[in-house]
Amino acid sequence: MGQEVRYRVRGGRPLSGTAFIQGAKNAVLPMIGAALLAAKGRTVLRNVPVIEDVYRALELAEHVGAKVAFHESERTVVIDASGLNDPERAVLPADIAARFRGSVLFVPALMHRTGRARIEGVGGCNLGSRNLDFHYRGFARLGAEVTEDLELNHINVEASKLRGGHLYLDTPSHTGTENLLMAAVLAPGTTVIEHAALEPEVIDVINFLSAMGAKISGGGTGLITVEGVEELTAVEHTIMSDRIDAGVFAMTVAATGGEVSLVGANLDHLGVARWKLEQMGVGFSQEGAVLHVQRDPSVPLRPINAVTSPFPGFATDLQSPLMALATLAEGESYIHEAIYDGRFALADELNKMGAKIEVEGTRAIVHGSTNLHGAEVIAHDLRTGAALVLAGLVAEGETIVAPGYLVDRGHAQFASRLAALGGDVERVTVS
Ligand SMILES: CC(=O)N[C@H]1[C@@H](OP(=O)(O)OP(=O)(O)OC[C@H]2O[C@@H](n3ccc(=O)[nH]c3=O)[C@H](O)[C@@H]2O)O[C@H](CO)[C@@H](O)[C@@H]1O
Numbered sequence: 001m002g003q004e005v006r007y008r009v010r011g012g013r014p015l016s017g018t019a020f021i022q023g024a025k026n027a028v029l030p031m032i033g034a035a036l037l038a039a040k041g042r043t044v045l046r047n048v049p050v051i052e053d054v055y056r057a058l059e060l061a062e063h064v065g066a067k068v069a070f071h072e073s074e075r076t077v078v079i080d081a082s083g084l085n086d087p088e089r090a091v092l093p094a095d096i097a098a099r100f101r102g103s104v105l106f107v108p109a110l111m112h113r114t115g116r117a118r119i120e121g122v123g124g125c126n127l128g129s130r131n132l133d134f135h136y137r138g139f140a141r142l143g144a145e146v147t148e149d150l151e152l153n154h155i156n157v158e159a160s161k162l163r164g165g166h167l168y169l170d171t172p173s174h175t176g177t178e179n180l181l182m183a184a185v186l187a188p189g190t191t192v193i194e195h196a197a198l199e200p201e202v203i204d205v206i207n208f209l210s211a212m213g214a215k216i217s218g219g220g221t222g223l224i225t226v227e228g229v230e231e232l233t234a235v236e237h238t239i240m241s242d243r244i245d246a247g248v249f250a251m252t253v254a255a256t257g258g259e260v261s262l263v264g265a266n267l268d269h270l271g272v273a274r275w276k277l278e279q280m281g282v283g284f285s286q287e288g289a290v291l292h293v294q295r296d297p298s299v300p301l302r303p304i305n306a307v308t309s310p311f312p313g314f315a316t317d318l319q320s321p322l323m324a325l326a327t328l329a330e331g332e333s334y335i336h337e338a339i340y341d342g343r344f345a346l347a348d349e350l351n352k353m354g355a356k357i358e359v360e361g362t363r364a365i366v367h368g369s370t371n372l373h374g375a376e377v378i379a380h381d382l383r384t385g386a387a388l389v390l391a392g393l394v395a396e397g398e399t400i401v402a403p404g405y406l407v408d409r410g411h412a413q414f415a416s417r418l419a420a421l422g423g424d425v426e427r428v429t430v431s
Pocket residue numbers: 026029101102129130131132133134135171172173174175176310316317339340341
């Protein structure tokens with residue numbers, strides 16, 4: 001049997017000090033995919049978070065023929081994609097690709113560099129139905145032939161002659177927008193993407209592609225236009241800071257009480273989450289690129305209503321830590337998960353710790369405040385894991401959160417960064 005990572009947490013200490021917010025997972029993954037579009041030279045990505053999803057993405061890049069080096073202590077990745085031209089290697093194998101959602105972001109580079117791609121699996125958090133129809137239908141509108149092998153459950157994409165086209169997304173899909181952009185940047189002609197995503201990571205990806213030589217306008221407006229170019233150049237880029245990591249740290253301080261400075265966090269990137277936390281009793285002040293967060297533990301948290309929606313709405317990835325926080329607020333909080341149909345697995349785990357949460361479909365009522373107690377709980381996905389660590393930091397006694405791999409997918413050095421703030425958290429490996 002292999003080793004399992006767990007988070008062991010003991011509650012009761014307020015947090016104080018300085019935490020360094022990591023580079024954004026949801027920006028670096030599309031950028032690793034985009035780096036493979038450059039046929040010459042070396043791409044240098046800085047502020048790369050040392051997380052499992054980045055390791056998987058780099059394994060995938062190597063698998064398809066790129067040379068990669070991850071200098072973890074420098075948080076820098078160097079990618080040389082000049083050798084990526086063998087159609088036989090244009091395969092995203094399930095053993096790597098099914099372990100993270102970002103694997104789908106490799107398809108455009110494979111289409112452009114080898115003329116084809118085979119997708120044997122795409123992973124990511126288990127949040128209910130997570131379709132990829134916008135991606136595949138969009139590739140087809142740009143001239144690719146997309147077929148499904150129903151027996152093997154593989155998708156085959158043949159793309160010898162991509163060209164610009166008019167695309168519309170039914171909902172402003174985050175990776176859908178990035179993937180269609182990457183498919184369009186090297187496709188001759190003009191591509192229009194209507195109802196495109198507005199997330200800050202999408203803007204960061206547009207900035208990266210533009211630095212590589214892509215011609216993109218309208219980023220951040222919902223209507224993006226791309227003029228295809230003949231080639232893209234390898235460049236250096238510093239990844240934006242991770243707004244979800246910042247939100248998780250802010251909510252953890254809200255839960256324990258205390259005062260913490262988040263280095264690199266940007267209040268504007270929290271969108272509606274900022275206003276919701278302020279309503280609950282959290283204080284924010286932005287000082288340049290450092291965000292100060294404080295909460296007076298002697299004043300009870302107020303309950304909250306939140307509906308998840310695309311940026312700048314309340315981020316679905318922050319819904320789990322908000323639910324954990326709401327268990328501490330005095331009164332009933334209402335949460336409506338409007339992006340995913342299966343993102344409430346956390347409720348049962350928090351209830352094991354003494355919370356009183358009722359779930360009906362995509363709506364949850366959190367009856368607070370409750371005194372949480374330690375328990376052995378399951379991280380059903382990345383943010384459930386982070387939210388349970390948050391809960392453990394205010395619970396009486398010891399909480400064990402497993403599998404820790406899911407937390408490690410998206411939060412770098414999570415235990416040591418919380419421990420540096422005074423939290424009693426350890427990441428342990430058991431056989
Ligand atoms: C690697 C990455 O960046 N992951 C983020 C990205 O996921 P991801 O890009 O997968 O999320 P989307 O924005 O695409 O999904 C939003 C909704 O659209 C639906 N949909 C999406 C694509 C499609 O082809 N068909 C379809 O129906 C999904 O099922 C979901 O209900 O944005 C999510 C929403 O902010 C975040 O939770 C994830 O952390």
